[in-house]
Amino acid sequence: MVKAWFLSKDFGKKDEVNFCEEELEIASLDDLTKLGIHYYQVPVGDRKSLQKLLNTNGYEIRDVVTISRDKLPNYDEMTQRYYSEHLHPNEEIRYIIDGCGYFDVRNKDERWIRMLGEPGDLLVLPAGIYHRFRVTVDDWIQLMRLFRGGTVWSAHDRNEATEQMEPRREYVQKYIAAH
Numbered sequence: 606m607v608k609a610w611f612l613s614k615d616f617g618k619k620d621e622v623n624f625c626e627e628e629l630e631i632a633s634l635d636d637l638t639k640l641g642i643h644y645y646q647v648p649v650g651d652r653k654s655l656q657k658l659l660n661t662n663g664y665e666i667r668d669v670v671t672i673s674r675d676k677l678p679n680y681d682e683m684t685q686r687y688y689s690e691h692l693h694p695n696e697e698i699r700y701i702i703d704g705c706g707y708f709d710v711r712n713k714d715e716r717w718i719r720m721l722g723e724p725g726d727l728l729v730l731p732a733g734i735y736h737r738f739r740v741t742v743d744d745w746i747q748l749m750r751l752f753r754g755g756t757v758w759s760a761h762d763r764n765e766a767t768e769q770m771e772p773r774r775e776y777v778q779k780y781i782a783a784h
């Protein structure tokens with residue numbers, strides 16, 4: 606199971622990284638499922654199982670990126686962009702190959718749930734969910750970006766306009782209004 610927990614309401618006012626494990630308010634798989642998130646585990650290197658999962662779900666590999674100061678061009682700009690709250694009109698599908706990173710998603714009460722993506726985790730965030738991403742103190746993650754169908758990738762920072770976008774409205778109807 607992917608490690609996931611709720612961030613406290615005053616999170617960010619204190620040091621983001623020096624949290625104490627005992628204080629974590631754990632989020633369950635059900636908490637994630639209710640937000641439309643899908644989670645799979647495929648051991649890194651098990652190409653057969655990965656391909657089977659991709660075939661079953663119609664996922665295709667787009668590329669592999671390494672996010673680390675020495676590896677990613679425009680590191681400051683890109684990491685800032687990833688960590689700014691946004692949505693996509695399509696699913697965000699990520700398979701972690703090496704290292705780790707935090708995927709934060711908003712729940713229906715506007716709380717952040719933080720997921721620690723680790724090698725072998727394949728995370729699917731639904732279209733229209735508000736989320737953000739950052740590396741951990743280790744500053745190293747290698748992940749595969751996947752997509753489904755002929756989707757054109759776009760990201761939209763949260764604002765009044767994103768509330769009116771069709772994928773957001775559909776998301777709200779399906780996962781927020783209904784619960």
Ligand SMILES: CSCCC(=O)C(=O)O
Binds near residue numbers: 670738
């Ligand atoms: C690069 S991994 C995840 C960051 C993100 O939210 C995105 O790419 O849209």
Ligand SMILES: [Fe+2]
Binds near residue numbers: 691692693697760
């Ligand atoms: Fe994203």
